[in-house]
Amino acid sequence: MRRFSVYDTMSREVRLFVPITPPKVGLFVCGLTPYDDAHVGHAKTAVTFDVVARALRRWGYRVFYVQNVTNLDDKVIARGAELGVDPLSLADRHLARWRVAMERLGVASVNYYPHATDYIPEILVQIRQLIDQGYAYAADGSVYYEVAKFREYGKLSGQKTEALRPGARVELDKAKRSPEDFVIWKAATPGEPSWESPWGPGRPGWHIEDTAITVRLLGARYDLHGAGLDLKFPHHEAEIALAEAATGESPLVNYWMHVGLLNFKGEKMSKSLGNVVSLDDVIDEVGPGVLRFYYLNAHYRSPLDFDPDRSLSEAREAHQRLSVPRRRLLEALAQRGAEGEGVELPEEVARESAAAVERLDAVLSDDFNTREAIATLFGWSRRAGEFVGDRAKLSGAALSQLLAPYQWAEEVLGIFEPLTPTPPSTGADALVTVALEARKRARERGDFSEADRIREALKAAGVLVEDSAQGTRWESRKPRAE
RNA sequence: GCCGAGGUGGCAGAAUGGUUAAUGCGACAGACUGCAGAUCUGUUUCUUGGGGGUUCGAUUCCCUCCCUCGGCUCCA
Numbered sequence: 001m002r003r004f005s006v007y008d009t010m011s012r013e014v015r016l017f018v019p020i021t022p023p024k025v026g027l028f029v030c031g032l033t034p035y036d037d038a039h040v041g042h043a044k045t046a047v048t049f050d051v052v053a054r055a056l057r058r059w060g061y062r063v064f065y066v067q068n069v070t071n072l073d074d075k076v077i078a079r080g081a082e083l084g085v086d087p088l089s090l091a092d093r094h095l096a097r098w099r100v101a102m103e104r105l106g107v108a109s110v111n112y113y114p115h116a117t118d119y120i121p122e123i124l125v126q127i128r129q130l131i132d133q134g135y136a137y138a139a140d141g142s143v144y145y146e147v148a149k150f151r152e153y154g155k156l157s158g159q160k161t162e163a164l165r166p167g168a169r170v171e172l173d174k175a176k177r178s179p180e181d182f183v184i185w186k187a188a189t190p191g192e193p194s195w196e197s198p199w200g201p202g203r204p205g206w207h208i209e210d211t212a213i214t215v216r217l218l219g220a221r222y223d224l225h226g227a228g229l230d231l232k233f234p235h236h237e238a239e240i241a242l243a244e245a246a247t248g249e250s251p252l253v254n255y256w257m258h259v260g261l262l263n264f265k266g267e268k269m270s271k272s273l274g275n276v277v278s279l280d281d282v283i284d285e286v287g288p289g290v291l292r293f294y295y296l297n298a299h300y301r302s303p304l305d306f307d308p309d310r311s312l313s314e315a316r317e318a319h320q321r322l323s324v325p326r327r328r329l330l331e332a333l334a335q336r337g338a339e340g341e342g343v344e345l346p347e348e349v350a351r352e353s354a355a356a357v358e359r360l361d362a363v364l365s366d367d368f369n370t371r372e373a374i375a376t377l378f379g380w381s382r383r384a385g386e387f388v389g390d391r392a393k394l395s396g397a398a399l400s401q402l403l404a405p406y407q408w409a410e411e412v413l414g415i416f417e418p419l420t421p422t423p424p425s426t427g428a429d430a431l432v433t434v435a436l437e438a439r440k441r442a443r444e445r446g447d448f449s450e451a452d453r454i455r456e457a458l459k460a461a462g463v464l465v466e467d468s469a470q471g472t473r474w475e476s477r478k479p480r481a482e
Numbered sequence: 483g484c485c486g487a488g489g490u491g492g493c494a495g496a497a498u499g500g501u502u503a504a505u506g507c508g509a510c511a512g513a514c515u516g517c518a519g520a521u522c523u524g525u526u527u528c529u530u531g532g533g534g535g536u537u538c539g540a541u542u543c544c545c546u547c548c549c550u551c552g553g554c555u556c557c558a
Contacts, residue, residue: 030558031558044558048558073556074556075557157486157554159486206555229487229552229553230553230557232485233486233553233555234553235555235557237555259558260487260488260552261557263551263552267551268552271556272556299495302488307494310494318494318505325520328520328521369496371496372496374505374506375496379505386522388520389520443516452517452518455518464519466520467520468514
């Protein structure tokens, strides 16, 4: 197991990570409330923790990664009512889309996506414990958590409940003993989904599903909890208050990771401002690799500003610097075979390849500095680039050495799309071949205007032609980059 | 008002108590090419928001002021 450090929000410092039961690591990330389509901000968090999980697994940890789904809450119900559909099936539908987007983005690291409504028994048990231990009270068919009873409330965020300004967004609810109390069991409203309980029919409040789920799946104490920065207060504060009061164990979580939010031109991305950028649209436009690159090109804790006119095109250009040499080398390796004979790399370069991979692991193990990893990859690309031109002469072993840092990036960062195996030849391919043969003859007889005309015509048809010392290659290029 | 994050070159965005403050984008020039593309090489710009302090030395630590963003019970 490689040692690594993480910035822990609770202690406000970068700390060496020590699992409770090595090599196991329990990782919980606050997931989606699927009442609407996902936007690029949601995926930033998902990709961040995907990289965390990938890295830990590479380093020998056995990660159990749980991401919950709040498939029933006020927003889901409100949206369902608006559209005249059952809230739970509305949530299912959006969740299915999210899962597809995650698959496209290469986020396969999550072991389990528990749904809030599948943990009603656990939630009721926890509510019972809280009432028995004097942390919660029932009133008017609902149950509330009494924040004042939990002395350490605020220890994560530094917020003090006395500072809560009355009237801001505090729920006005007469049944509450104090404005900062929050509902953990909400009395049923006719027409809305509800479950029986000792306090009458109702449904879970927001925060308690997470603690019911994590206590059940990860235990009363677990290693790592992640989420977007916006959930730090009050949600995570509430999680701590609920779980630590219910189980009597502390701390609930050893390391808290919070991801900087994605802004839109300096402002928060939100429905009400009308500046949300659809995740699916962006994946369609630039492809998953470029989007992941864009996220990972900054430190996960920094806020990242999304500018529709610049961010993605810049990321695409920069991404090419890595993906193009990688693809060339992979193609050469496929032709030559891993055992193929040929020119070997100078010993110094072979050593540099291994050193680059080691450096990649090293920078990532310092609070997941993906930006530094990408800088390292650029450095390697420049070095490897010296040999890319001669790739046809290199041995399989040499090509593999040149590829090693890129493979690391594929494994841990996931910023490359898999190299599509040569697709079966189609009629269109045959036509391109014919056109290129004509172009080749034109070039041979020095008729460059004809050659350029063919190249332009192909380009207009979405076929990109490039000449090189190794001959002419082409690829079909839709608006999306690779 | 309270809590938190941050202010680094034309832009994006790292890092460090101490040689020339990464990397990428952009721009310019060169190599290669019939041209283009891709690739390589070189050049280009910041003394790190203002002020004060600690130190032999700070962009990095401390204080203060200004500004931006987020949170303050919807939010990844």
